[in-house]
Amino acid sequence: MRQVYLDYSATTPVKKEVLDAMLPYFTEVYGNPSSLYSISDASKEAIATARGQVAELIGATDKEIFFTSGGTEADNWALMGVTDALKNKGNHIITTKIEHHAILHTCEFLEKHGFEVTYLDVNAEGMVEPAALEAAIRDNTVLVSIMMINNEVGTLQPIRELAAIAKAHGVLFHTDAVQAAGNVEIDVKEMGIDLLSMSAHKIYGPKGIGALYVRRGVRISNYMHGGAQETRKRAGTENLPGIVGFGKAAEMAKANLQAHIDHCSSLRNYLVEQIMANLEDVHVNGSMEYRHPGNANMTFEYIEGEAMLLYLDMHGISVSTGSACSSKSLTPSHVLTALGIPVERIHGTLRMTVGDMTTKEDIDYTVEVLVKVVNKLREISSVSKEKGW
Amino acid sequence: MANMYNDKVMDHFMNPHNVGEIENADGVGTYGSPVCGDMMKISLSIDENEVITDAKFKTFGCGSAIASSSVATDMIIGKTVEEALAITNEEIIAELGGLPAIKVHCSVLADHAIKSAVYDYAQKHGKTYAALEGFDPNAEEDDHHDIPEEE
């Protein structure tokens, strides 16, 4: 059976070049980078090279990149570290209702420990209104954290404008760029970003490695306590092969950026067009203009997402859904809820993300199967266009 | 994902039995709502001996809701109304060979939809059944919203 992977926002396969770059660092070059003897020199050099490669992807300097265990740790560190370092200045954070749980659950934790959090709304297109940020900033605001690209609906926020508002008020600006790095051009200096989270496994690198960019001069407390690694800012023996893989993936993402964007957006647009041409009562969620190049988030009325996902899976197609029935918590997607999509329609929502390995044949096969699946489930369904919800 | 369901559940989901609507049905019942994520509509043909001669369903819902609907309609065809009312959601789950804990509410959907359809039949034919005492077909279906969040 044909296998079609359409969940590149969940994770990506490691590219061959990335794996090849990593392999020697498991067996041949294994010296602990903190050790003083000569065999560790190669480990130190490899980390320095990777740090430069990651820095280049976002226009940072090497000294501003700190490796972490992934996007989640980078997000936790940014929030916990900045709020701790600035606790004498204030206790208010501003974020949005559509952040990843790595941000939202950290904010909930901080709320239990005396911090106040404002969760900004988004409009029906999934966009944060700069005026809403301006209005939310208070004297005691210490940090604004707004994701660059949303992981579900793929919306790309006006980061430059939002960061400028924070800066005008002397407030630090963090962005979760886990979905954005390698998918849009990023220049932290030009965009005015103080802190930025990244993860390797979304850019064809390995899982369990990421980084936090901290602009020079930004005060941030440590989150991981222990040894003196990462210039004493992040303790723990470095994930050497992971860091090397992240570096290589970042280098390739930078070199391939335009080709990647063109490839993904043309296949994504083709996917959306073909679905819309062959099925009625289907909607795209989130702005099509300001969007992740590979993301298609679509609602199929009158049917439920987990059922769609299972049928597609039986045909070798991997997608994800915003439906409550497929989440362990039985709660519908907080992101789609924030866009104002009615709950019954959230249940029928799929996220499909294309990537570098996706082909036009994959899309043709997916559309062919999806149309059959949607029609079959609509036949089984107790709601329909004629009868209404 | 697919391996969260056993083969029997997957078979009933992929090839559901008794999909449709019976014209001039003797009893029709609906349970659940699309807002809650699942809604089942069931129609019954019942003969003069109170035997269910046919049952058809339409369900908006996930894999286990569709599989539960399919197996539950299979279970009641050929049974008397009294026997059908006695079927519990545990028996529906057992017939499916088990459902993941988080999906147990989907079997309740089928069990309640059957009761709603029989209730409609009883109303139309002036009958009463002990098993329907206190049953309200319009009761809010909120029994699966108190499952604690686990992530």
Ligand SMILES: Cc1ncc(COP(=O)(O)O)c(C=O)c1O
């Ligand atoms: C927007 C966003 N932030 C954070 C994360 C967490 O990253 P990681 O999986 O590397 O911990 C993800 C990935 O799931 C994400 O999409």
